[in-house]
Amino acid sequence: MKWIIACLFSSAVAxxxxxxxxxxxxxEGQPVxxxxxxxxxxxxGASTGVDGVFQFVTYETGPQTLLVSSMGYASVEKPxxxxxxxxxxxxxxxxxxxxxxxxxxxxxxxxxxxQNRRTVFKALDIATTxxxxxxxxxxxxxxxxxxxVGESGRLFVRGGDGHETRTFIDGMVVLDAYxxxxxxxxxxxxxxxxxxxxxxxxxxxxxxxxxxxxxSALALDSKDEDPTTRTDIGLLSVGADVAHTQAWKNGSWAGxxxxxxxxxxxxxxxxxxxxxxxxxxxxxxxxxRQKVGTRGLFKFYGNADRxxxxxYQTPVGDDATKEALELTNxxxxxxxxxxxxxxxxxxxxxxxxxxxxxxxxxxxxxxxxERETGVHVKSVIEQTVSDRVEWKAGVExxxxxxxxxxxxxxxxxxxxxxxxxxxxxxxEADVYASKRFVMRAGVRSEYQALNQTLGVDxxxxxxxxxxxxxxxLAYGRFRQSAANHxxxxxxxxxxxxxxxxxxxxxxxxxxxxxxxxxxxKNYVDLVKFQSxxxxxxxxxxxxxxxxxxxxHGFAKGFELFWRDNxxxxxxxxxxxxxxxxxxxxxxxxxxxxxxxFASAHNFSVVYKHFVPAIKSQxxxxxxxxxxxxxxxxxxxxxxxxRTPSYQDLSANISYLPNPRIIIHFSCTNLLxxxxxxxxxxxxEAGADGHYASRAIRQAAPRFVFLGVFITLSxxxxxxQLPSL
Amino acid sequence: xxxxxxxxxxxxxxxxxxxDKKFEEAMAKQIQHVYTAEKTExxxxxxxxxxRIAQAExxxxxxxxxxxxxxxxxxNREPEAAKKDGYLxxxxxxxxxxxxxxxxxxxxxxxxxxxxxxxxxxDPATRGxxxxxxxxQAYGKAIQQDPGNPRALALxxxxxxxxxxxxxxxxxxxxxxxxxxxxxxxxxxxESPLTPAWGRGMTEGLLAQCQ
Numbered sequence: 007m008k009w010i011i012a013c014l015f016s017s018a019v020a021x022x023x024x025x026x027x028x029x030x031x032x033x034e035g036q037p038v039x040x041x042x043x044x045x046x047x048x049x050x051g052a053s054t055g056v057d058g059v060f061q062f063v064t065y066e067t068g069p070q071t072l073l074v075s076s077m078g079y080a081s082v083e084k085p086x087x088x089x090x091x092x093x094x095x096x097x098x099x100x101x102x103x104x105x106x107x108x109x110x111x112x113x114x115x116x117x118x119x120x121q122n123r124r125t126v127f128k129a130l131d132i133a134t135t136x137x138x139x140x141x142x143x144x145x146x147x148x149x150x151x152x153x154x155v156g157e158s159g160r161l162f163v164r165g166g167d168g169h170e171t172r173t174f175i176d177g178m179v180v181l182d183a184y185x186x187x188x189x190x191x192x193x194x195x196x197x198x199x200x201x202x203x204x205x206x207x208x209x210x211x212x213x214x215x216x217x218x219x220x221x222s223a224l225a226l227d228s229k230d231e232d233p234t235t236r237t238d239i240g241l242l243s244v245g246a247d248v249a250h251t252q253a254w255k256n257g258s259w260a261g262x263x264x265x266x267x268x269x270x271x272x273x274x275x276x277x278x279x280x281x282x283x284x285x286x287x288x289x290x291x292x293x294x295r296q297k298v299g300t301r302g303l304f305k306f307y308g309n310a311d312r313x314x315x316x317x318y319q320t321p322v323g324d325d326a327t328k329e330a331l332e333l334t335n336x337x338x339x340x341x342x343x344x345x346x347x348x349x350x351x352x353x354x355x356x357x358x359x360x361x362x363x364x365x366x367x368x369x370x371x372x373x374x375x376e377r378e379t380g381v382h383v384k385s386v387i388e389q390t391v392s393d394r395v396e397w398k399a400g401v402e403x404x405x406x407x408x409x410x411x412x413x414x415x416x417x418x419x420x421x422x423x424x425x426x427x428x429x430x431x432x433x434e435a436d437v438y439a440s441k442r443f444v445m446r447a448g449v450r451s452e453y454q455a456l457n458q459t460l461g462v463d464x465x466x467x468x469x470x471x472x473x474x475x476x477x478x479l480a481y482g483r484f485r486q487s488a489a490n491h492x493x494x495x496x497x498x499x500x501x502x503x504x505x506x507x508x509x510x511x512x513x514x515x516x517x518x519x520x521x522x523x524x525x526x527k528n529y530v531d532l533v534k535f536q537s538x539x540x541x542x543x544x545x546x547x548x549x550x551x552x553x554x555x556x557x558h559g560f561a562k563g564f565e566l567f568w569r570d571n572x573x574x575x576x577x578x579x580x581x582x583x584x585x586x587x588x589x590x591x592x593x594x595x596x597x598x599x600x601x602x603f604a605s606a607h608n609f610s611v612v613y614k615h616f617v618p619a620i621k622s623q624x625x626x627x628x629x630x631x632x633x634x635x636x637x638x639x640x641x642x643x644x645x646x647x648r649t650p651s652y653q654d655l656s657a658n659i660s661y662l663p664n665p666r667i668i669i670h671f672s673c674t675n676l677l678x679x680x681x682x683x684x685x686x687x688x689x690e691a692g693a694d695g696h697y698a699s700r701a702i703r704q705a706a707p708r709f710v711f712l713g714v715f716i717t718l719s720x721x722x723x724x725x726q727l728p729s730l
Numbered sequence: 731x732x733x734x735x736x737x738x739x740x741x742x743x744x745x746x747x748x749x750d751k752k753f754e755e756a757m758a759k760q761i762q763h764v765y766t767a768e769k770t771e772x773x774x775x776x777x778x779x780x781x782r783i784a785q786a787e788x789x790x791x792x793x794x795x796x797x798x799x800x801x802x803x804x805x806n807r808e809p810e811a812a813k814k815d816g817y818l819x820x821x822x823x824x825x826x827x828x829x830x831x832x833x834x835x836x837x838x839x840x841x842x843x844x845x846x847x848x849x850x851x852x853d854p855a856t857r858g859x860x861x862x863x864x865x866x867q868a869y870g871k872a873i874q875q876d877p878g879n880p881r882a883l884a885l886x887x888x889x890x891x892x893x894x895x896x897x898x899x900x901x902x903x904x905x906x907x908x909x910x911x912x913x914x915x916x917x918x919x920x921e922s923p924l925t926p927a928w929g930r931g932m933t934e935g936l937l938a939q940c941q
Contacts, residue, residue, distance in 0.1 A: 042778040047786050049756050053778045077816055234863055621897060664897055
């Protein structure tokens with residue numbers, strides 16, 4: 007009986023009320039409206055008003071905890087003792103660092119993602135950029151920092167050669183990211199944009215996680231599990247593809263087969279190239295995703311393709327000779343990654359990737375068999391110490407084997423090659439001093455077992471919010487093994503190195519973006535021929551000249567970018583301008599000079615207009631690149647001439663007659679401009695002392711593409727637009 | 731001693747009942763506010779109150795559900811994209827927790843679809859594909875979990891109507907679905923004051939457009 011009374015008594019006490027009031031302010035003494043103030047574990051509490059003031063009455067008694075939470079701030083708890091006497095409590099909330107409002111490091115980085123909402127460039131943008139023909143590199147070529155090199159199709163960044171841009175898939179190295187192409191015709195990326203949920207294109211100053219990239223890192227993030235079972239069919243003017251995605255509760259499997267045959271197209275439209283058999287390729291790719299428990303995700307991606315073509319080549323200055331060239335390329339790529347979260351703060355990811363690239367090239371009696379395999383193993387641990395501090399550290403091994411085997415008539419077989427184990431470790435921390443100021447510091451160390459060198463490269467960046475915009479500064483040192491065709495002839499060659507300094511200003515407001523960036527880049531240890539008179543090698547002969555690491559160079563410039571998705575309804579456009587001043591003294595250069603892939607001015611405008619009345623998106627892209635330097639042996643001096651400027655106006659249209667079908671038509675170079683990328687000269691002067699020349703042109707004035715994409719799925723409203 | 735024990739049990743039962751009553755009363759009041767709040771501050775106050783109930787009643791899905799609903803409504807009213815996303819993130823967090831407390835709940839799944847649908851409006855050109863698919867999928871799942879859930883059907887009708895308008899195709903299917911949803915609304919009996927009851931006005935509005 008006694009304790010029933012006690013119970014009744016205590017409930018009587020509970021009926022006593024305590025008024026609680028106070029004010030919630032932020033770190034700068036400004037009121038925080040809309041904060042939720044509560045007695046923990048009870049219903050009692052109130053929201054703060056515009057003046058940050060809250061006030062409520064509670065019937066709870068004794069020691070309790072008052073909890074204050076508000077979006078954008080870290081929650082605060084305070085012990086209180088409720089005795090009936092009015093309590094007055096003031097709180098000061100510390101802003102939490104979140105992706106929506108905080109400063110981000112933007113120097114050198116263009117991120118395209120559907121997840122992160124503060125990006126300049128979205129995954130879909132890649133697919134719908136006219137002139138890009140759904141090629142990742144093609145679309146990124148409309149961004150500042152890139153130089154148009156029409157006969158290559160690769161990404162040339164800030165005075166860097168095409169191979170200085172490294173592609174990563176889910177953090178794993180891709181050794182040969184471009185498919186084969188006929189000499190002086192653009193190659194396409196091997197990976198289709200539809201596979202990726204995010205693209206991060208860095209034109210310099212990138213994270214310590216990325217190694218073996220001298221100029222640029224293109225990090226592609228593959229999609230997580232796909233939630234919808236669907237079948238996609240594509241009928242293209244140059245082939246067909248079929249893809250199927252099977253989804254289950256915590257995973258999905260996707261497979262795609264693509265067949266491309268340019269033969270009918272090339273027969274229809276006259277080509278500059280004298281094809282024997284235009285390119286035919288088959289590509290199979292598969293992606294498997296499985297959640298492991300609630301915290302783990304396993305991903306596998308595999309790609310196998312085979313490309314083949316043959317053509318006639320005519321040596322410059324000898325129009326009577328026709329040499330048949332035949333190429334077969336076999337490519338395999340596999341990549342498995344696993345990511346696991348431990349608690350809220352620790353995150354572990356690991357992966358392994360395998361690359362195989364084989365080229366069989368035959369010309370006349372000479373043949374070259376090139377084979378490269380690479381295995382990349384990596385493990386990274388990340389910790390979020392608080393909302394202000396996070397760090398990551400990792401180790402990796404990139405093991406490459408390369409061999410080239412020449413067969414020249416009766417003269418026998420010659421082989422060059424190397425095996426390169428490359429060990430690396432990196433660590434990097436992001437520290438937010440406030441919402442307005444963030445610093446990233448990292449270091450990457452690589453041990454190149456081939457020439458037994460240990461390198462340590464520091465990287466650092468910081469960003470500071472200035473008014474509506476932000477300033478970023480980045481510095482980093484980067485290294486990359488010498489290109490295979492040099493390393494194979496001298497495996498003692500050291501890595502080539504570059505230093506980047508980048509200053510960036512960026513404002514993103516109301517679907518409009520403005521960016522301005524200036525940079526300076528310094529190259530050292532570039533491969534250089536010892537003999538000033540050595541000739542650039544012929545692919546069908548092993549190179550036997552001594553090589554040194556004495557080359558050097560610089561690149562500097564500034565870039566502007568403007569994007570507006572707001573001012574005109576259904577219109578999205580962006581404008582990029584890049585200025586580049588670069589010189590290098592490398593390979594066979596007699597002195598420092600601008601390389602042939604560098605154009606001083608690059609300008610592009612991308613325009614996209616959705617017209618609801620015809621259910622279509624129209625796209626236009628205009629690109630301009632000023633003339634590129636080349637060496638004309640008929641005149642004195644080195645790199646003594648300039649090509650005419652490059653100009654291209656491309657258009658595309660995507661028509662969506664219903665949610666399941668997309669009809670896509672695109673055409674490059676509407677105006678039919680005869681773009682000249684450079685000149686080839688005969689190796690020997692003719693009898694008149696004149697070197698014969700030939701312009702390197704586009705294979706055809708235009709490329710016309712028509713595709714019909716059909717999606718079959720039980721879920722309504724799904725089509726292939728994201729993958730186009 | 732026996733009497734004492736019975737008295738004790740009775741007391742415990744009374745306390746428990748009083749507690750349930752307190753929960754239901756507090757919930758009913760805030761649910762009413764969330765449904766009817768005109769000013770954003772009032773909507774936020776009610777949503778916060780539901781959040782407080784949720785943190786006190788960890789095993790119940792209803793406070794999480796209605797708090798999430800409140801955040802979806804706030805997102806719906808918010809013109810600024812970043813804040814809209816912020817509210818929807820809050821909503822999704824509560825929807826996840828609610829689904830843990832009450833698995834296979836058609837109402838929660840339908841609300842998830844609703845949150846995805848609002849997400850589309852932030853940036854239809856780039857979000858449309860991903861989030862309209864997620865949204866339709868959630869509605870489909872919600873209907874599967876409970877074919878009698880009028881909200882799942884009504885929201886799906888809304889989404890289909892929007893898409894049909896976009897593609898200039900027939901809205902007949904969407905309108906028939908809205909009609910079915912309205913019939914379900916009419917037949918729905920409120921089991922308790924905590925049973926979700928919103929969405930009828932929206933359906934009637936859609937049907938008016940269908941005319």
